[in-house]
Amino acid sequence: MKIHEYQAKELFRRYAVPVPQGGTAATVDEALVVAEAIHAYPLVVKAQIHAGGRGRGGGVKFAANRDELQQAAGEILGMTLVTPQTGPEGRLVRRVLIEQAAEIRQELYLSLLPDRATATIVIMASSAGGMAIEETAATLPASIIKVSVNPLQGLQPHHIRQLLFGLDIAPDRMKEWSALFSSLYRLFVENDCLLLEINPLVITGSGSPLAVDAKIDLDGNALFRHPDLRKYLDSNEEDAIEARAREYNLNYIKLSGNVGNMVNGAGLAMATMDIIKKTGAEPANFLDVGGGATAEMVEKGFEIIASDQNVTGIFINIFGGILRCDVLASGIVEAVKKTGVAVPLVIRMEGTNVEQGRKILAESGLRLTIAVDLADAAAKVAEMVA
Amino acid sequence: MSIFVDQSTRLLVQGITGREGQFHTRQCLDYGSRIVAGVTPGKGGTAVSGIPVFNTVRAAVAATAANASMIFVPPTFAADAICEAADGGVQLIICITEGIPVLDMLMVKNYLTLTKARLIGPNCPGIISPGLCKAGIMPGAIHRPGGPIGVVSRSGTLTYEVVHQLTRQGIGQTTCLGIGGDPVIGTSFIDCLEAFEQDSSTSGVVMVGEIGGHAEEDAAVYVKGNMAKPVVGFVAGLTAPPGRRMGHAGAIVSGGRGTAQGKIAAMRSGGIHVCEDLGSLGEFCKEIFSRA
Numbered sequence: 016m017k018i019h020e021y022q023a024k025e026l027f028r029r030y031a032v033p034v035p036q037g038g039t040a041a042t043v044d045e046a047l048v049v050a051e052a053i054h055a056y057p058l059v060v061k062a063q064i065h066a067g068g069r070g071r072g073g074g075v076k077f078a079a080n081r082d083e084l085q086q087a088a089g090e091i092l093g094m095t096l097v098t099p100q101t102g103p104e105g106r107l108v109r110r111v112l113i114e115q116a117a118e119i120r121q122e123l124y125l126s127l128l129p130d131r132a133t134a135t136i137v138i139m140a141s142s143a144g145g146m147a148i149e150e151t152a153a154t155l156p157a158s159i160i161k162v163s164v165n166p167l168q169g170l171q172p173h174h175i176r177q178l179l180f181g182l183d184i185a186p187d188r189m190k191e192w193s194a195l196f197s198s199l200y201r202l203f204v205e206n207d208c209l210l211l212e213i214n215p216l217v218i219t220g221s222g223s224p225l226a227v228d229a230k231i232d233l234d235g236n237a238l239f240r241h242p243d244l245r246k247y248l249d250s251n252e253e254d255a256i257e258a259r260a261r262e263y264n265l266n267y268i269k270l271s272g273n274v275g276n277m278v279n280g281a282g283l284a285m286a287t288m289d290i291i292k293k294t295g296a297e298p299a300n301f302l303d304v305g306g307g308a309t310a311e312m313v314e315k316g317f318e319i320i321a322s323d324q325n326v327t328g329i330f331i332n333i334f335g336g337i338l339r340c341d342v343l344a345s346g347i348v349e350a351v352k353k354t355g356v357a358v359p360l361v362i363r364m365e366g367t368n369v370e371q372g373r374k375i376l377a378e379s380g381l382r383l384t385i386a387v388d389l390a391d392a393a394a395k396v397a398e399m400v401a
Numbered sequence: 402m403s404i405f406v407d408q409s410t411r412l413l414v415q416g417i418t419g420r421e422g423q424f425h426t427r428q429c430l431d432y433g434s435r436i437v438a439g440v441t442p443g444k445g446g447t448a449v450s451g452i453p454v455f456n457t458v459r460a461a462v463a464a465t466a467a468n469a470s471m472i473f474v475p476p477t478f479a480a481d482a483i484c485e486a487a488d489g490g491v492q493l494i495i496c497i498t499e500g501i502p503v504l505d506m507l508m509v510k511n512y513l514t515l516t517k518a519r520l521i522g523p524n525c526p527g528i529i530s531p532g533l534c535k536a537g538i539m540p541g542a543i544h545r546p547g548g549p550i551g552v553v554s555r556s557g558t559l560t561y562e563v564v565h566q567l568t569r570q571g572i573g574q575t576t577c578l579g580i581g582g583d584p585v586i587g588t589s590f591i592d593c594l595e596a597f598e599q600d601s602s603t604s605g606v607v608m609v610g611e612i613g614g615h616a617e618e619d620a621a622v623y624v625k626g627n628m629a630k631p632v633v634g635f636v637a638g639l640t641a642p643p644g645r646r647m648g649h650a651g652a653i654v655s656g657g658r659g660t661a662q663g664k665i666a667a668m669r670s671g672g673i674h675v676c677e678d679l680g681s682l683g684e685f686c687k688e689i690f691s692r693a
Contacts, residue, residue, distance in 0.1 A: 134510035237502035281648025282556025285637035390680035
């Protein structure tokens with residue numbers, strides 16, 4: 016679960032991680048009030064959307080005085096911000112963060128994330144701040160310090176020393192920076208983060224740390240023990256259909272193609288998208304109704320894909336297994352009748368009672384193409400989109 | 402004859418009194434698996450499908466000599482259930498549960514290194530040695546006993562698809578298992594490939610991967626250096642957009658890494674026979690395995 020920069024900084028404050036003085040605004044008037052309260056120009060105005068690369072798209076602006084602030088806030092609020100991470104459609108900016116511009120001596124990079132292969136928490140730091148870490152890894156690999164922490168043991172003094180000496184922190188500032196690393200590790204673990212990234216982490220003129228940026232991804236599966244973090248969920252940042260699908264416990268991701276598809280199980284769903292692509296068409300979505308899908312979930316899933324205006328054909332691929340195909344077929348027939356969908360439909364199903372299931376589909380009076388196996392289905396999808 | 406489970410497997414089911422636990426206990430019993438005990442705290446002394454239920458794993462193991470556990474406990478309590486099984490002396494733990502927090506699994510994985518237990522999953526369909534033991538939620542009927550092929554996969558229904566195609570080609574299986582769609586899992590591709598290589602009744606392996614992480618790349622290196630038996634590979638997610646989690650928590654392309662294209666290339670350079678067309682995977686396997 017992604018959260019906004021200003022929300023991540025709220026968490027930072029709670030853990031005494033230094034951040035610039037600032038506040039958020041949803042209107043230009045509010046922005047002026049926030050600026051008044053900070054009362055120390057220059058200020059920086061930052062668009063709050065769930066995507067990186069905001070500066071490059073014009074979503075981050077400096078203001079040397081009140082007039083410039085008014086202009087910057089006016090330009091950013093309500094803009095459709097396009098960054099390398101938003102896709103060409105961009106994202107509407109509903110809120111800005113206004114902060115005192117930092118006095119920068121040096122920019123560092125710092126991140127924490129779980130490493131799936133070694134089952135450790137990896138802290139990565141680099142003296143090349145402001146650059147994407149992938150870029151640093153390619154151009155300045157020697158500048159990257161990587162510390163692996165066993166979560167059973169937690170962050171140890173020797174881990175911290177690796178960071179302090181690796182980043183060349185001034186001896187008289189080491190205490191302050193040690194506290195910073197400890198706080199960030201605690202924040203990461205206590206809030207079930209999947210990513211915590213500060214880029215840039217600034218060394219100020221006096222040698223102190225300052226988190227000028229903040230990016231946090233939380234583990235949605237751990238929200239049950241963090242009821243206070245639920246408030247950070249911003250449904251405005253989600254595609255409306257994706258949000259609706261989530262309410263039904265369906266995994267739906269909107270894509271830009273024209274062949275809608277519904278599959279049970281994530282792996283088979285990805286493989287089905289790949290099959291659609293091989294026929295020369297593009298998948299309109301990813302939709303996993305779950306390995307243990309019920310007829311009702313299939314019905315809901317069908318509603319979801321049918322609501323996408325770009326869809327000109329639908330491919331349903333269900334490997335029944337424990338879900339019986341006759342039950343499944345009845346669910347599909349119900350759903351097609353209810354939604355009155357007009358686009359052609361290819362259905363492939365396999366599993367228990369498959370013959371009865373196919374009979375139900377064939378006798379439904381609906382215009383359905385039934386495929387006997389995956390190879391047959393691929394051929395029929397190709398025909399459908401031709 | 403198989404890896405990890407066979408006719409000597411004495412299964413216990415953690416979370417046996419829940420809806421899923423009851424249903425799949427019945428299914429596994431019908432398949433012929435030896436389920437000897439169930440565990441649900443507070444329900445000790447009752448029974449499910451004639452199977453005695455205990456309050457703790459330790460009590461269940463003491464009374465029934467169970468040596469493997471299948472876990473259907475909800476994600477909130479699943480990490481604890483895995484550790485309880487390991488502490489209780491169970492050697493093989495199969496965790497079906499989806500949605501366990503990543504940090505919980507980091508702890509569990511490190512903890513298990515201190516024990517002798519092997520974990521399969523979580524977020525997996527389980528494991529089946531056709532005709533001998535089914536410890537999972539897969540439909541038993543699609544499998545064909547007698548071998549000689551092993552199947553290992555990060556997925557559930559995609560594994561069923563692959564197994565079904567093998568069976569339709571007349572190719573039986575020694576053991577089929579899903580290692581799980583989560584980022585942090587117990588048993589890896591390499592663990593399974595190593596076991597299949599050593600299993601005298603297995604003559605080839607089908608390995609089904611998907612986007613995210615670098616387990617397929619690691620496995621490819623292992624195959625190149627350590628395996629004599631032929632390995633057929635498939636990778637799902639060629640069309641997956643970057644930065645999005647594709648259903649499985651572990652299926653995500655981030656920072657240009659973990660792509661299906663990259664995995665396929667790595668697997669090919671490791672000598673794995675990669676099939677890019679799922680529709681013809683069964684025929685592809687027949688062709689490759691008949692050469693050996």
